[in-house]
Amino acid sequence: MPAKRPLNATVISSAKRERKAITLDIKLEVLRRFEVGEKLSQIAKALGLAVSTVATIRDNKEKIKASSQIATPLRASRLTRHRSAVMETMERLLHVWLEDQSQRNMPLSVTIIQEKAKSLFDDLQREQGESSQKEKFSASKGWFVRFKERHCLPHFKIDSIAPGNKDTYPEVLKSIIEEGEYTPQQVFNVDETGLYWKRMPERTFISVEEKAEPGFKSSRDRLMLLLGGNAAGDFKLKPLLVYHSENPTALKGYSKPNLPVIWRSNKKAWVTRSIFHEWFTSFFCPAVEKYCAQNNLTNRALLILDSAPCHPANLSDLSDNVRVEYLHDSTADSVQPMGQGVTSTFKAHYLRRTFEHILEATDGEDTAVIREFWRNYNIMDAMDNIAVAWEALRPATMNSVWEKIWPQCVQSQSVSQTDNIARLRRNIVTLARTVAFEEIVEADVDQLLQSHEEALSNEGLMQLDQEPAGQEGSEDAAPALRQLTTRQLAAAFSHFEAGLQVLTSCSHDDEWKLKVSRAINDAVTCYRELYSEKKRCSKQPS
Known part of the structure; x- marks a missing residue:
């Protein structure tokens, strides 16, 4: 007769073990720790995983690394069903579009996101051909919930003012200015704006010929500018320019601190x-x-910003002399000074200066010469023209845009922004026709100027996805670090690990630990590759 199983053993065996989803981020962290020599038990203890789980991850190293190359974000849990390439691409491009909307401080809702996802999916299917037409996608609420979890998206809501309600921010600002005794010379505003630096009006022969060419379109190469100045209009700040490449070929030999802009880079500009x-x-x-x-002013200032995600909330804590105030989300677009004519006037000046540049270089007679000039027009040329265009903005223009938010500081003789841009538009058309672009009319110029502010279209997102890293012949390769020895590199890695241990030991939030660990390890990837290469070479026979 078989022995009876103890009651407590029966209870334990029948209880279901709680399943824990292992994200791709955690799997990659396990593999990284293996690569630096940590033992299986140490990794399991550090990450709170079972030893058998860590061993399984190690054994599936190649599959996991292959998975990390697809579009699914690193924090996404393992998928339980196959997802098509069209779906993966759509979600990747949708995430880029959402980031772009966030950068531009645009309101979003679930419905808006669902509609964009559906249109992106349909366009990608058409591009893929009939083989992918069988897959159906309705951008349902269930899909949105899963998409939101995969990409760690926040809740979206639309801020608005009820009809008839008057924004009180000008009164709030007036009291802040009176309290701090700021003069118009001490009150500043800055705002970001995109610029397609190599874009021509659509009907010009340059644009028509570019559309017919395959591959990446230079007219879609966008940079970001931060423009601003004071309310008096007598002080314009040096523009901040953010480009997707840190070291494009056109900048070779130039000292970045001496450029007419503050040069910075970010993968998405x-x-x-x-x-x-x-x-x-x-x-x-x-x-x-x-x-x-x-x-001869007291060293203090008031900086007014919108609440875009790229504007940190603690800026006032970083300076004893500068106070930072944020506009209400609901009215920022309608009252922010730089958005009331400065950025649009600047872009008109930039386009005019571009045509002037073409005329100076080609005399505007031979279309073949114009084509050659435009083919060689690079980011350095654009930067020089940006500086000229920014310098061209008059103090009266910089002052008049404060009318809605601080009317008391605006001088009565300030010019109308509408009249100013209309005059520039006519000037641009005259110049363009002098440079062999006879077909251009004012509507073409207006359409081009407005296109800088448009959200990324589906076609633009797909072209952005095809864009090779570092256009303009980027020289972003890692610097020459061959003189470092394996011993020095190993010592540096041990210091990094010790520092990480200090940071993570004081935090009980696993997500924070992984985020910090991944950020630091990503930053030293080039050194790890160099270390592996040196180790490999040292094992080879002479």
């Missing part, structure tokens, strides 16, 4: 929190201090 933080502390505050000293 966006102003990030870290870039804005550095700009505020290293450029804005010193520039204000110097300006105040030159004009």
